Amino acid sequence: MDRMQHLLAESSALHRHLCPRQVLGVRMGMLAAERLGMELPQDDKRLLTLVETDGCFADGVAVATNCWVGRRTLRVLDYGKMAATFVDTLTGQAIRIHPHPRARGMARGFAPEAGDRWQGYLLGYQRMPNHLLLVDQRVILQQSLERLLSRPGARAVCQVCGEEIINERELLHEGSVLCRPCAGESYCWPAAAGMAQTVRPASSQDRLPTPSPAH
Numbered sequence: 057m058d059r060m061q062h063l064l065a066e067s068s069a070l071h072r073h074l075c076p077r078q079v080l081g082v083r084m085g086m087l088a089a090e091r092l093g094m095e096l097p098q099d100d101k102r103l104l105t106l107v108e109t110d111g112c113f114a115d116g117v118a119v120a121t122n123c124w125v126g127r128r129t130l131r132v133l134d135y136g137k138m139a140a141t142f143v144d145t146l147t148g149q150a151i152r153i154h155p156h157p158r159a160r161g162m163a164r165g166f167a168p169e170a171g172d173r174w175q176g177y178l179l180g181y182q183r184m185p186n187h188l189l190l191v192d193q194r195v196i197l198q199q200s201l202e203r204l205l206s207r208p209g210a211r212a213v214c215q216v217c218g219e220e221i222i223n224e225r226e227l228l229h230e231g232s233v234l235c236r237p238c239a240g241e242s243y244c245w246p247a248a249a250g251m252a253q254t255v256r257p258a259s260s261q262d263r264l265p266t267p268s269p270a271h
């Protein structure tokens with residue numbers, strides 16, 4: 057429990073508050089260490105973690121594992137789920153952990169002194185045994201580890217937009233090298249000049265509107 061308190065202190069310092077979601081993230085990271093038989097938080101890049109949402113939960117996981125976006129050891133998927141998959145890149149073992157469907161309802165029972173429901177989650181999630189709080193399952197990754205990790209220095213240029221693509225994320229389409237947006241997987245597109253003005257902050261309205269560049 058000392059270890060958990062230490063991790064929670066680190067996570068809340070990062071956040072300026074401690075909340076139930078950080079506790080869940082920390083507890084998942086700690087369970088992953090147990091299940092994979094690894095020393096976590098790691099001081100190398102052996103563990104790759106994929107979190108299924110951003111926010112407080114993801115920071116709890118990051119602190120407990122020492123996996124970070126900037127080190128390429130943390131991937132953030134936007135599924136809106138408080139779940140994570142922990143991959144030992146040395147053995148290829150992967151384990152996905154999510155909250156027990158009944159954890160929320162049981163938390164209060166572990167924190168009878170809690171003044172409200174939120175406090176009940178905050179304290180209960182710290183005290184509940186793993187098997188009541190979390191569900192863990194071995195999983196197989198859809199992509200190979202080699203593909204997922206790629207290699208440093210890999211570089212391509214999209215033949216449509218001309219932008220650089222690293223980490224072997226280019227696609228081959230009818231003999232052309234394309235980035236994912238140009239292959240049809242775009243999450244945004246250039247705004248028309250008239251439309252761009254409507255989303256400018258109010259403070260810029262007294263200046264002459266200028267047409268926005270394509271990128």
Ligand SMILES: [Zn+2]
Nearest residue numbers: 074075077112
């Ligand atoms: Zn929070």
Ligand SMILES: [Zn+2]
Nearest residue numbers: 214217235238
């Ligand atoms: Zn492109």
